[in-house]
Amino acid sequence: MKNTAVDAVALSVRTLTIDAVQAANSGHPGMPMGMAELGALLYGEIMQHDPGDPDWPNRDRFVLSAGHGSMLLYSLLHLSGYGLPLEEIKKFRQVGSKTPGHPEYGHTVGIETTTGPLGQGVANAVGIAIAEQMTAARFNTADQTIIDHHTYAIAGDGCMMEGISSEASSLAGHLKLGKLTVFYDANRISIEGSTELAFTEDVAARYRAYGWQVLEGDAYDADAIRKLVAEAHAETGKPSMVILRSTIGKGSPNKAGTHGVHGAALGDDEVALTKKEIGVDPKEMFYIAPEATEFFAARKAELAKAHAAWKQTFDAWGAANPGLLAQWNETVGGGYTALLKDIALPQYTVGDKVATRKAGGDALQAIAKMLPNVVGGSADLAPSNNTALPEYGDYGPDNPGGRTMHFGVRELAMSAIGNGMALYGGLRPFVATFLVFSDYLRPAIRLSALMQVPLVYVLTHDSIFVGEDGPTHQPIEHIAALRAIPKLRVLRPADAEETGEAWLMAMEHSGPTVLALTRQGLPTLEKADASWKQSMRKGAYVVQDADSPDVVVVATGSEVSLAVEAAQASGRKVRIVSMPSRELFEAQDESYRNSVIPPQLPAVVAEAGIRQGWEGIAPRSRIFSIDRFGESGPGTDVAASLGFTAENLAKMIKNA
């Protein structure tokens, strides 16, 4: 790429950005203007990609962690020949456009992950780089290399301040992710003003402490950037942090280098002055330099050729390795159905007392045996979460094919790394911690749900029955708070058998799933519904019935067996409904819902958490819940202290 082409592309990024933001009268021009040259080099020269096939599995991945700079990405996607027409850029930030305020995965072609909440993109990129290593380890052979690419991210000052990037970067250094390069747009401006107000640490020294190679240079010297990228590529044993000294809003004569250009349109006058400054006629709207257009037309053809060459290698590899090809087609290639049907879940006998965290671990082993793409781990709680996969080795720099991950005590990064791994395609990652720490995961769980990535969250110790660790470790509001997230599937199975099915449901699902599992043992229940496995997929089913029942008790998780006990003590004819997923149940048609919970019968709900959300199923006076923080003591003592006992539930059933 000639430097004149770099300049032409960068100029076009600037003009598209300022006009799009001005047209919307909303947006963040400063970052795209500051990073335009780097963007030009990435999309025009550095990255191995194919605008004609955004799904090419061996493409380099690019993550815009500073997602507010979305116009950088949209400009480059348009210019480099992805299917993002100029008309869409003209509709920046409008309802229905392909150019929303922040880049959205699945909404716009060529977007690898949804960003905006700062720092998460860095962790996504770490997850992607991990996935690349894992996929390469699974499929490359001595004869053919079919996965071998880099992962790039651009992060801003805000990303560097967020704790999640610290967590993810520490882990990336530990894992020696040599093919990960993060560019740090060091413009030293944040919304409140100079970063000197709050951020004076030595970022370079910090990243060196994490075990990264740290490189520094000028964001506007193309040759220097090329040299830095070559150094980043050359260092295969460490991730690279490339700190680029930059100017926010570069090109704007009056606003460059100020926080005024971070998150607001330049204004018509300054747009005109900026165009003048960079040599564009102020009357030209959405101007694109001809050399940029010409350059990318030629470049697109070259890239398609590179992709075609890769395809030849891939075909030769497939012919030589039919077993691997079959696995590739099952995993990277799409669905998992052919592998799913052969999973032999552990069997349990009615009455067997098993903690669902234990049953979850056993189901995971059975699933991992059939699905080689199931990988994951815990934020340092594997022995408690039962999420290790000891048969397949630890994943790490010396064993990229290992399947048990050690995230360390870094919950939020774990979740966002899991998102990155799931986004990569082909892997079925899971992550794990205590349910109470879903609070730490929450910013990334929301993105799992928004992006609908197939990440499984194993969240154990799901109620006050955690016991002695006390209120800081006892979830109360967490199940309700997770159910609150749109499009997040939350499953709270009632026994070991339901847990196995819940794991299968998670694997069948194309979006994220939370499995809320118990610390304490639960009896395996006899199921009144002979086709309970199918019914469970509708969210709820009749687990125990009576002849002409006169009351229905709806319960989840550990409260289903509590309800069985209470029902007997109540002396009434009780139907007990297990409802592992309220959302799935509520999505069923009325006839199914009424067949499970007949509207003419009084309903009682039991769940060891807050009442919120259950009022749609039973009136407040018939919701057996815990609406206060817990306390420290053996689980059953805590339950007794809070009055959360079968005896009290029986009273409520009696009076229903």
Place this chain on the structure above:
Amino acid sequence: MKNTAVDAVALSVRTLTIDAVQAANSGHPGMPMGMAELGALLYGEIMQHDPGDPDWPNRDRFVLSAGHGSMLLYSLLHLSGYGLPLEEIKKFRQVGSKTPGHPEYGHTVGIETTTGPLGQGVANAVGIAIAEQMTAARFNTADQTIIDHHTYAIAGDGCMMEGISSEASSLAGHLKLGKLTVFYDANRISIEGSTELAFTEDVAARYRAYGWQVLEGDAYDADAIRKLVAEAHAETGKPSMVILRSTIGKGSPNKAGTHGVHGAALGDDEVALTKKEIGVDPKEMFYIAPEATEFFAARKAELAKAHAAWKQTFDAWGAANPGLLAQWNETVGGGYTALLKDIALPQYTVGDKVATRKAGGDALQAIAKMLPNVVGGSADLAPSNNTALPEYGDYGPDNPGGRTMHFGVRELAMSAIGNGMALYGGLRPFVATFLVFSDYLRPAIRLSALMQVPLVYVLTHDSIFVGEDGPTHQPIEHIAALRAIPKLRVLRPADAEETGEAWLMAMEHSGPTVLALTRQGLPTLEKADASWKQSMRKGAYVVQDADSPDVVVVATGSEVSLAVEAAQASGRKVRIVSMPSRELFEAQDESYRNSVIPPQLPAVVAEAGIRQGWEGIAPRSRIFSIDRFGESGPGTDVAASLGFTAENLAKMIKNA
């Protein structure tokens, strides 16, 4: 303190710990055993405190960030003469005891903050150190120094891995908190095994990069620790990180240095072997070395004397500075009532269109003018949150009396620092960000609620009306998810006037308050209830009424004015209820509730967020909610696209 006394205290910490954990058959013996000598030195020699008066304002503060090591704290509180009898230690982790699994503020004497969720204690300690500086700046005079003390914390490997400690430590370095010392218990063991599994960064180099003084030594060399603490004290321009190489479970012949001793009782055999190893008769239960008892008896008297000397200074200061003394008594000393009554909130005229974030900012200025202890800031969103206090200067190393804080893009640390500041006593801190980023704050908000500290959360941009920034920035589930947290007060005011009152309610409240405020302008409403300010304190009131209304619309925040518009269009006789706090309303007696929402009338609910939790007030079909992620576009366009319009609400009211 003689080294033999250090040894005697450390030995007693170990015996109390292993017996207490063994009796509970639950707990974390490893950390207290590993840190016993440091604990002995802190409570016996280093710390300026008074076990006879745990509330002494000028005491050194100690935070056990590695809260699972609670037996270290309980042992030392008992030994050093706080009112924590041995009987309570024998009831470790039992319901009703003063010795829960993790230290709980307000539950046990001498506990400065609730810890357990890792990393938060480091941020609490940063907040406490900030509060010390601020309080010293407010009250010390040229003649008398009444606030001058250190803040200490012990953090473990887990704390060091958590992003929150990175955020907080980066800010602490920036703020040059010279009186903060964090001891890092570098035992290199976590739950899954050696920290080598996931954590190989250079912590010392990282902290140097943050601008800390980093010191290293042996956790079992008392003289070395004394020297390190002296160095920490001598460096007044930087916080100090003291890395102590330690052995988890020190003293246990077979389990020391292994992850087996982290979170489980040693077992009777190993308890006996440990006692033997450290020179205690295995038959002695809860053994305390006589020299430890003698030492602390003498030390307690010395410390009381130091406190008495301080009291003399304080009295002289009070006599010489009656104005400051009055302020002290109003703030550090307790309530704020005398100052609260003089606050002159801004006045608005019916119809004035004001964003509640703007009204919130104006109310804050009025409050800050009367209450000199109101301090706080935003995680780099002050211009959007309207939370700067420009009249009183920026808080920082050169201006400890400044009142506007710049937290940087560090939401979670901000919240936990706010908790530390609120715990300190005397200050009324507030923190701010976008409501959607309450997800990042959540682990610390939960602790605000659990501890009931008076921290105000200003969370603006509270719905899809955020507009162009799109789904990553549009709260949907957040209000419901915040209401889910027990004992958290969530207020969503409907207009500028309610916003002022909401701010006052927050200041009157002794626990945490969330203020959910709009980005967009809202008309100031005429209130049907003449005593609406009192009624608002009951959670809800009639803002607009009709003669013999035939339907009630309950709304919050921006949906109250939407309801006013929709009510007119509906053609029905509508009563409109503004419900800034559902929780407060639900806590009222039935007669008040029925007077506001007469049960014989059909109710409709309107809120620009998920339905969850409203089913107790109206059936699902009459809840006007948003149960999906939003989209990018101008706010009103997004609302139209989602069907969240006055027109559609009017239809629902018509059909109710």
